[in-house]
Amino acid sequence: MQRVDGRKPEQLRPVVITPDYNKYAEGSVLIEVGDTRVICTATVEDKVPPFLKGLGKGWVTAEYAMLPRATGVRTVRESAKGKLGGRTMEIQRLIGRALRSVMDLEALGERTITLDCDVIQADGGTRTASITGAFVAMILALNKLVEQGMLEKIPVSDLIAATSVGIINGVPVIDLCYAEDAAAAVDMNVVMTGTGRFVEIQGTGEEATFSRDEMNRLLDLAAAGIHEINQVQRQVLGDKLAAAIGQV
Amino acid sequence: MQRVDGRKPEQLRPVVITPDYNKYAEGSVLIEVGDTRVICTATVEDKVPPFLKGLGKGWVTAEYAMLPRATGVRTVRESAKGKLGGRTMEIQRLIGRALRSVMDLEALGERTITLDCDVIQADGGTRTASITGAFVAMILALNKLVEQGMLEKIPVSDLIAATSVGIINGVPVIDLCYAEDAAAAVDMNVVMTGTGRFVEIQGTGEEATFSRDEMNRLLDLAAAGIHEINQVQRQVLGDKLAAAIGQV
């Protein structure tokens, strides 16, 4: 089987993470996964949402958006429509949950970290690129807090990265570009830790179904790919910083 | 291990489906899963969304809501807030996708079936109860179209039902009630067909992660439970109607 861009089924697109892409944010990256490009910024604020007030715990949340021409056909802005769409809400809830899964919220203290993931160009896999990039932006912001003496160490227990897998013409493939995504019978987003545990699995058959065996093959592909992406994250963060994660 | 309501880990709560609960809808049920109660109505309209105009295909979509006192503490109405929350959007997208997975949209013709799932009382598992109930309401509505000669046969290839599974204190359990849901480290919603294929898997660790082995045990539990729920659906639909499904 030949993929549209010549990749092998198990081959990721190139992943490039540029740290400190924004001069104002406490942490930031530009992440590129093939032609998909997302700016991720991490903002640290000394406040928590109402439901956490006075509990001595922090919070991690995310917002996601696409520029109108991130896509082939111009998308109407959600600010102009006056409301967020279901897809946007679903994605930003996913990013937030994924990052919270490895965060020690007590150790973070009464702070909120907001990850803004703004898609500059979309060629499939924007939500998984957002998770992978937002994780790095978050660690950069936390490291700043450590350097400023606000935190003793980075209160994160493991790496987090994500990718998509799917079945196209019966073949399980990884990291679907937009053209593949549109053609896939089954589409699965997988978020995993650096030690290979699952954080989130969202497998869905749009007008199709899948067997347990197919699911297992997709998870094998995802696990291998996420392991590769972790290496890119480690490189950007540097040995010292990467080592600090998980040593809570 | 003792569950809060005395059930065994693999034991479902009683599932009761009352058909034709509403005198106006083309199909309707009241589904009760323990203390969770959802009214599901199926509306058939001779129109399709703009993106399907002129393609000769139909559409299946869903809306989900909770009455203010479906919950222990009164929830503010989304109509009063002026917008749908992220959770609501996520759930109604899930229900729609699940039902479309077994529907032959070409055979349905230029019609839209809207499944309204209104939670009267919520004790955990409202989204999976909605899927299970909405499937039956949809079949009842389709059967009416067959009886009226609008369709030759029910254009559905398999049964659809759903349940939740999760890990509580390290033990995988099925069909979590609200108190269990709040305590679960991992929460997974599984939608399957009558022939045991997956339609949707949404596994998520809120401030936690899970291993591949744990995932497998959860899927085993879900598969067995959904098989049981299918029996309730078949009973409500009756032999003849149940037999008609999948004979496309």
Next chain:
Amino acid sequence: MQRVDGRKPEQLRPVVITPDYNKYAEGSVLIEVGDTRVICTATVEDKVPPFLKGLGKGWVTAEYAMLPRATGVRTVRESAKGKLGGRTMEIQRLIGRALRSVMDLEALGERTITLDCDVIQADGGTRTASITGAFVAMILALNKLVEQGMLEKIPVSDLIAATSVGIINGVPVIDLCYAEDAAAAVDMNVVMTGTGRFVEIQGTGEEATFSRDEMNRLLDLAAAGIHEINQVQRQVLGDKLAAAIGQV
């Protein structure tokens, strides 16, 4: 004259009130008036709206909604539209005013009682059924406060119930079902107390007018019907509770 459902002009449809329909609400009923079905829940909260802060008084308010298939043709959800319609606002203001007319707000103390009236099935008279049912739900909630020692007695001076009357083909009739409502030249909603005093009269000629004499005949019909409805309320509340009302 023959009414569409065979009733006599002065004959109400059967009124059935099922108390404690919801396991979470402080008070709740399912009220059925013919095929009209409304779930009414009463929520008690220890707070008051801003305009009453610090005045030592309580408040009673109501919200009203219809499920999409409460009606013959599916109604778009107001949550999806992003705003409440004029009819909804008018009705929920009416229900609130009606219940406040017999409530001793000082004796209630700094509490708000919210009556949620959700129409499951609509066959005319949903607003008057809501008032009749909400009154019972409110008394059940207040009784719980008395039993818990939060209130000395039920701070309500009289029963409240409502019905509709109208003129069809020149004949005054009571408790119009949907088909009659659509055909009526004059439509009047009447809210009265158990001792026969008026709380609210809303008479309106849609593309028609009515004489003083016609109005008097409508009010006679309404008074007799409301007296009957009061008997159903008394039966549901039980002798002891019914007796407690008005003994402030």
Next chain:
Amino acid sequence: MQRVDGRKPEQLRPVVITPDYNKYAEGSVLIEVGDTRVICTATVEDKVPPFLKGLGKGWVTAEYAMLPRATGVRTVRESAKGKLGGRTMEIQRLIGRALRSVMDLEALGERTITLDCDVIQADGGTRTASITGAFVAMILALNKLVEQGMLEKIPVSDLIAATSVGIINGVPVIDLCYAEDAAAAVDMNVVMTGTGRFVEIQGTGEEATFSRDEMNRLLDLAAAGIHEINQVQRQVLGDKLAAAIGQV
């Protein structure tokens, strides 16, 4: 009993109607009822709402608003809040219904008349002043259609005017100013035709109730007052125009 502004119980405030107050509208008046001042404009458009398309009938509708300093304390604009309040919706629905009651919608043809009632200064009775003024503005606009040969005659069967009545310290009074309105136990708005038939009666006890006898005394007061207001309307419209009404 002494009323706050020295009037007798049955005495109206001076009613002044200035026709053609706006140079653009097809019909317009400034109506002053004491210190209450409302600009009413009638707009004629060659279109009807969707539910009337192709039925050969017209429509009459109304919108109502208050300038921020129409009131003693500045009111936040509904445009700034982003939604209409319940009171506004209730009032504009009332005005529309009242005017439609005497309009021959078939004779009007496929046209919509929109009455905009903007309260410049509010001292009680703004909704009834709006109805009284909007009726005159509507007739002026219809007369223009007659003069232009678009209509054969004014398709209105009777005069429409409105006033408020209420009970203050046990005394029934007419045309309550703001200070009286706030003190009234019972408040009733009455809309009547020039021949003394009712169009709308909205009587309401806010935290109070009223007897049938009290209601009768209020309606007597209202009927006499509306008869007086009709004279002002006739004077503004002139003999010829006033005569044309009701000769359909």
Next chain:
Amino acid sequence: MQRVDGRKPEQLRPVVITPDYNKYAEGSVLIEVGDTRVICTATVEDKVPPFLKGLGKGWVTAEYAMLPRATGVRTVRESAKGKLGGRTMEIQRLIGRALRSVMDLEALGERTITLDCDVIQADGGTRTASITGAFVAMILALNKLVEQGMLEKIPVSDLIAATSVGIINGVPVIDLCYAEDAAAAVDMNVVMTGTGRFVEIQGTGEEATFSRDEMNRLLDLAAAGIHEINQVQRQVLGDKLAAAIGQV
């Protein structure tokens, strides 16, 4: 060149300012500039926006709206649309900035003055008429504070007035009526003080451009016209009050 209403290029329309047009507002005027009519009210409140809390400074802000039939064709209400348009926001921001330019916000103290400018009839120049009128309403309100001993003197350093200028068929003209505005290649709104300093210049070529020389001729026209308008303002305010301005 002949202007549509017979004026000379440098000739203003008659400016009439009626003070105390509203009985509730702390300051109010009706300003008429030809057929353009705006009600301006000034509301004084003892509070400031959040960004000024605790700084001992006050604020001046403005809101602007048009009645639906202020215009030849009925405009849909922004309250009905649920949001303010860009033009409205632009104008109300302009009015607020213009008035703040001469206000000593420290001397005003922790108070907010809100200028509501409601256009009753629009025939061009509504934003500049609003500024001219709102200035007078504001001074009237401030004078009331002085009279009540809340302020020692009027904390305003100069008069403020505004007019429009534009180029029609190559000829610079002042105070464009609606028909001229629609035909103008260049449109400029100028706000100036009584001593001839600029507060705001907004010159714009809609589908056109203009030279520096043209701009200079427009500013000469505007300066002369605003000087005339200042005389009307002084007359309305009276010698004593006019003298008080600028004597901070």
Next chain:
Amino acid sequence: MQRVDGRKPEQLRPVVITPDYNKYAEGSVLIEVGDTRVICTATVEDKVPPFLKGLGKGWVTAEYAMLPRATGVRTVRESAKGKLGGRTMEIQRLIGRALRSVMDLEALGERTITLDCDVIQADGGTRTASITGAFVAMILALNKLVEQGMLEKIPVSDLIAATSVGIINGVPVIDLCYAEDAAAAVDMNVVMTGTGRFVEIQGTGEEATFSRDEMNRLLDLAAAGIHEINQVQRQVLGDKLAAAIGQV
């Protein structure tokens, strides 16, 4: 006088324009003016707004937004707030007007060009950078239409660029960065053509005023700076393309 970043009063920050920054848009640039960075994309669609339907003319419009961390303190998304702020509306209207001033809308035909200006990082002058960049993106998109034979030539009569000028501590300066902007008494945005004609002048004194002489000095500064910016635009567009502009 020493500016905060060491520039001379008449010195611009470096302007860098990267063309074809986005792979989907018909035209696109990344424009950097010092630390201010804006992505401008031009979308061509074969449709026009309702008010131009059937007139054989095209339209040019713009939308403007800032990423949440474009600024030092995180800004809440307008999509989350559910409405556009006044500043956003004002800016996007300005950008649209500026570009339309040199466009031959008849020659464009029934097409709409939408310029999306998304601020990635904001350090003052975002609206003027947006205009300068959007102009280049628009020419790139128009050139594509020419190359595809859809247009005979680029229907634009002149270059468009913009900058800000202001008065800080009494000294007129050009191209204010954020720190200067906050300190300026007068702030003026100037849009000019390549041949030195004005398109838009927006000069405003926030809590200050300015003399005619000061205005003249600001306009001199702006004219010189815009001339420099035009050179950068010409370089990006290349000799051939730059020459094509204005040869309509």
